[in-house]
Every structure is written in structure tokens, then in C-alpha cells.
Amino acid sequence: MKTALITGVNGQDGAYLSELLLEKGYMVHGIKRRASLINTDRIDHLYQDPHEKDVRFRLHYGDMTDSTNLIRIIQEVQPDEIYNLAAMSHVKVSFDTPEYTANADAIGTLRILEAVRILGLEKKTRIYQASTSELYGLVQEVPQKETTPFYPRSPYAVAKLYAYWITVNYREAYNMFACNGILFNHESPLRGETFVTRKITRAVAAIALGLQKTLFLGNLDARRDWGHARDYVKAMWLILQQEQAEDFVIATGITTPVREFVKMAFGEVGVTLEFKGSGVEEKGYVAASTNADFKLEIGTCVVAVDPAYFRPTEVELLIGDPTKSKEKLGWVPECTLDQLVKEMVTADLEVFRQKNKTQFEHLIG
Ligand code: NDP
């Protein structure tokens, strides 16, 4: 039985990856940091009582900013594979907490690599580093591929740039099997509520059920290459199963503006949007037609721009070239953007209906 260690196990990707590795028969160890409230919702269905026999899923308290703790856990677990997913992963927030972001995302990666080296596990342990399309930042070339120059545009992306290169350096310097997956945006019903897709699908559900009036967003013209997290964690695993350690772009090859995602999500609840105002973006969108199942009046302003959500430096266009991953890993994304939007809106409607069961009983089913 192979043993995997996942940092950031209770994040979006950690949850899907844990499921995948358990299905494949792995013993899965996860690192989560202590929080004042329990925040393991995404992995609660995988929880196994450690007192039972043959437990294959175990959680450890840890933090990317604490080397002693990382060394101890890696020593105890002796992993065949480490998936380093833990990070302060919000681009906008990284402008507010740049030093912490560098500590967790950049030096945290160094701590993992160095722990493996200190423990003499260089030959045994393969390492996956969660690199990102944010490395490309200011457009140098499209579509972006493994050889495209990086131009990071946020403290998050700069920290991830360090993590990318220190992973490459440890591979070259110490012959370690350490790889970067340069993943483009991937979403799901488990996506954090403050990333744009989930913020939109949650708001669409809340607005449709009469629980929220307006969705305030930032830059509607940014374009992203969005896939489904369930597909992307398969690529992480494949990257570590190769004969040679290499870096891969994981993307769909299709880019879509945030504005279009908004329209698609409202479309799922039968609402079409009409731009209101005389060319002044800030007037936002109103509902032009609505589905009778939901409580929304035609003409209600449902989307508006709030400059508070603009970033000091923005990444305007991301579109990945997944040719290498298709050819070498045999990886192709299965979920289309239409299917992703539908799954996310449906899940968020369900969340609100469960929360407000008595209030919305007539809408259930
Ligand atoms: P999430 O934000 O959902 O999860 C991040 C995880 O890291 C959470 O479990 C979080 O714990 C944990 N974490 C944060 N800081 C620390 C710390 N100091 N010590 C220990 N754990 C910590 O991110 P995703 O699952 O979406 O992404 C996984 C990784 O992939 C991240 O590194 C992200 O930067 C990267 N990435 C993501 C992409 C995407 O589109 N989703 C694309 C490309 C890269 P807690 O719950 O306590 O905050």
C-alpha cells in the first residue's frame, strides 16, 4: 500500500485528492492547521475513527510555517508521495498579508523539500508542488505553456514563483522527484466562497431564493481558463506516476470572461440579464426575464461593480495550452464549463434550501 501525505487536506483540492487516493488504495495522511472552529466539512465524509482497525485516512495538526512540525510528521509518516497543496491561496488577500503569504507559500514549500532531504528520503519520497497559472501574470504569450516566461502580478504569485523554482532546484541539485503542476483555475461546489465562481453561484442561489438582493463584483472583464477540481486532482496524481520528474501545465485551453460566467450562472435559475445604464458599467445588470419558480422581480438590479474588489495589479487573461499533459500524461479534462456552472449552482441552491428548509419547503424537490 502506498502512503501519501497531503498538506492543505481540508481545502478544495485536498478533499478531491484524498477521495481519489483512497479509491486507489492509498494510506492517506493529511495536515490541517488548528482553527478555533472545526473546519473539516469538505472531508468529514472521509473521516475514519483512529481507534478502528485498518484506518486509511489520518489527520495531523500542522502548519506550513513550522518546520519542526513538518519534519516530525514526515518522519512519522514516511510518505511515498507528498502533495503540497497548503497555501494562503487568495490572490486579493495576498496584497493585505504579503509577508505571511511568502512565509506559508514560498518558504513553506522550501520547508517540505528540506524536511525530505534532512530525513534522507530523497530517493523514496516524490513531491508534487501546487504551482499556478498566476505565475504567468502579465501576458507574455498566449496560450500559456510550460516554456512561457513568468511575470507574477501579486504577492501570492511572487511567493508561488519562489516555490516553483525551489522545487526545480531541489530536483536538479539533489536528484529528487519533485514536480510542479502549473494548474489553471479549477472550481467545484467545494470551492472557497470568496473566489469569484463560487461567490457568483452562491449569490445566484441566494438571489433566486429571495435571500440576497445584489451581487457586488470587481473586474468583470478578466478572463480565466476554468476547469473542474475533480479532473485536476487526477492530473496531480498522474504527474507523480511518471518515469521522469517534469513540470506540466494543466488547463482546458478555453478562456471565458467573468462577465460570461455571471450570465451562465443566472441562466441556470432561468434569469437573463440586461445591462442597465448608458455605458456606465457601475450601473450593473438587472434581471430581464425570470423563472416563475423563483422570487425575483424583473428590473431588479442583481449585479453591480464595487471597485473594492479590484486588485492593485490584475491578471487579465489566462488561457492554458494542455498539449504536453495530453501527450505525456494522457490527461484530458472531462467536465465542460456548462456542466461545472450547472453543478455549482445546483449545489448552492441545495445548500440554501437545506439551511432554510422550513422557509423554502415549497421549492424543494
Ligand atoms: P484552498 O484555499 O481551498 O485550500 C488551501 C489549504 O491550505 C486549506 O486547507 C488551508 O487550511 C491550508 N493552509 C493555508 N495556510 C496554511 C498554513 N499556514 N499551514 C497549513 N495549512 C495551510 O485552495 P485550493 O484547494 O483551491 O488549492 C490548493 C493549492 O493549489 C493551493 O496551494 C493553491 O494556491 C493552488 N492552486 C489552486 C488553484 C485553483 O484554481 N484552485 C490553481 C492553481 C494552484 P485552512 O482551511 O485552515 O485555511
Ligand code: GDR
Ligand atoms: P484567481 O481567482 O485570482 O484567478 O486565483 P479568483 O476567483 O479570486 O479571481 C478570478 C478573477 O475574477 C475577478 N473578480 C473577482 N474575484 C474575486 N475573488 N471576487 C470578486 O468579487 C471578483 N470580481 C471579479 C478577479 O479580479 C480575477 O481576475 C485563483 C486562486 O485559486 C489561486 O490560488 C490560483 O493560483 C489561481 O486561481 C489559478
